Amino acid sequence: MSRISVRGFAVASATAVTTVGAVVGVASGGTAQPASDNLEAAAADTTLLAEIPAGRQAQVQVASLTQQAEAQAAVADSTAQKSAEEAARVQAAKDAHAKKAAADKEEAEAKAKAKAEAEKEAKEKAEREDAKERSSRSEIRSASAFAPQSSYSVSEVQAMARQMVPGDQFQCFSNIVNHESTWNYKASNPSSGAYGLVQALPGSKMASAGADWQTNPATQIKWGLGYMNERYGSPCGAWSFWQANHWY
Structure with a gap:
């Protein structure tokens, strides 16, 4: 690999690393660095990469790709966490609704049972009084x-x-x-x-x-x-x- 191609790759790699670093910084709550700062950092990294011996450049490239993968994984984890939290909120709302519906049903059944028992008791009382009256009449004697x-x-x-x-x-x-x-x-x-x-x-x-x-x-x-x-x-x-x- 020639020095020119190495330098170009170094610029691209450094820029990508810097950009990913900025994205990670924003995702974690940090403040994104201005573009000029990123360019200066890229230029500095390019200079450093150009000065790295050819045998070590492959290692630098692998490290750069690893950093990009880690940054993407962090973003994916954050998105997954938000999705999980939203799903949990939705499920909690469903559970609360189901619990309220069950409680309403139980209350309605209890009222219906109480009403049925009251009606049954009233009917039995009326039947007892009627039987008592019939019995009283049957006991009436003639002169x-x-x-x-x-x-x-x-x-x-x-x-x-x-x-x-x-x-x-x-x-x-x-x-x-x-x-x-x-x-x-x-x-x-x-x-x-x-x-x-x-x-x-x-x-x-x-x-x-x-x-x-x-x-x-x-x-x-x-x-x-x-x-x-x-x-x-x-x-x-x-x-x-x-x-x-x-x-x-």
Whole structure:
């Protein structure tokens, strides 16, 4: 190799090394050197290369190529790192979205389950109350179920009424009887002619429930219950009217 060709190669190699060095410097956060500085460095390196013996020039060339490869590898590593960071960010966003979707689904399922359980409980409660009411109605006894007696105490009359009047209506029925006769099945109003537990006016009306209406409280309860149901819909309906008018 001639000195001219060596010098030309040295200039090219030095320039490439200097340029790569500048690129590496910029990539690592350094400030790129001005072009004039690079040219001066290249000229200096060229002079040095020209002064290197011919046997050593091959080694210098290999070293220059190695530096270029290392610089390119550094740039590639930096790019790969940025790509990896971006991919990690995207994946994290996807994971967060999936986690939120799973949490929303779980919450919706929990609400649906709670609603279903509440509806089931309400249905079961209604069924229990209906069964209780049916049972109460089935236990209601008729007036003929009680054997006639020569006389009855207040507690006996009340016990009969409890067995003849539906459970949810008994208190209203009892309130009316308390005000009308204080549970005296022989109570009589001399001025009006009203008679019995429910003060039927006239008392003979109760004959439609039984011929023993004057002496049998069961017959009087039967008639009074029928009257309240027919005229007011129920004993509680009759009691509401009584509270407003003090008669029924």
